Amino acid sequence: xxxxxxxxxxxxxxxxxxxxxxxxxxxxxxxxxxxxxxxxxxxxxxxxxxxxxxxxxxxxxxxxxxxxxxxxxxxxxxxxxxxxxxxxxxxxxxxxxxxxxxxxxxxxxxxxxxx
Numbered sequence: 475x476x477x478x479x480x481x482x483x484x485x486x487x488x489x490x491x492x493x494x495x496x497x498x499x500x501x502x503x504x505x506x507x508x509x510x511x512x513x514x515x516x517x518x519x520x521x522x523x524x525x526x527x528x529x530x531x532x533x534x535x536x537x538x539x540x541x542x543x544x545x546x547x548x549x550x551x552x553x554x555x556x557x558x559x560x561x562x563x564x565x566x567x568x569x570x571x572x573x574x575x576x577x578x579x580x581x582x583x584x585x586x587x588x589x
Contacts, residue, residue, distance in 0.1 A: 475499050475500060475501035476499070477497045477498065477499040477518065477580070477582075479518070479582075481494065481495040481584070482494050482495075488527070489525055489526060489527055489528065490524075491523070491524045491525075491535075492521075492522075492523060492524075493520075493521070493522050493524045493535060493537065495519070495520045495537070496517065496519050497517065497518040498515060498517055499515065499517070499518055499541075501514050501515075507543060508544065511543075516541050516542060516543070516544070517541070517542040517543075518540070518541050518542070519540045519542060520537040520538060520539045520540070521538055522535050522536050522538060522551075523535055523536060524551070531555065532554050532555075533553055533554070533555055533565075534551065534552045534553075535551045536548065536550050537550075537551070539571060539573065541573060541575075544575060545573035545574055545575040545576075546574055547572050547573030547574060547575075548571050550569065551567055551568070551569040555584075561587070562585060562586065562587060563586045563587070564583070564584070565584040565586070566582075567583075567584060568581050568582075569581075
């Protein structure tokens with residue numbers, strides 16, 4: 475499946491961020507959510523903490539995860555963030571976690587404003 479996340483981060487210190495993400499996950503094969511509910515889309519929502527230098531470089535984080543409408547769990551993330559001089563950040567990230575419905579893992583690329 476493919477997931478697009480919209481994220482917001484609040485800097486607590488120069489290397490600690492609170493990270494909120496809301497996504498939409500779309501699958502080629504529908505998710506069997508409940509006996510009477512089959513859908514190709516779910517909405518992952520996570521709130522966690524990320525540790526890494528605000529100027530870029532490696533980072534790691536942990537987050538509580540709710541896959542709306544049917545799963546609760548958590549995930550860990552590791553990545554590398556590049557902060558080029560043109561005002562945007564580019565990151566490469568891997569994540570893995572578990573919910574009450576099973577395990578999950580993925581890789582991704584992110585683009586964010588440097589503000």
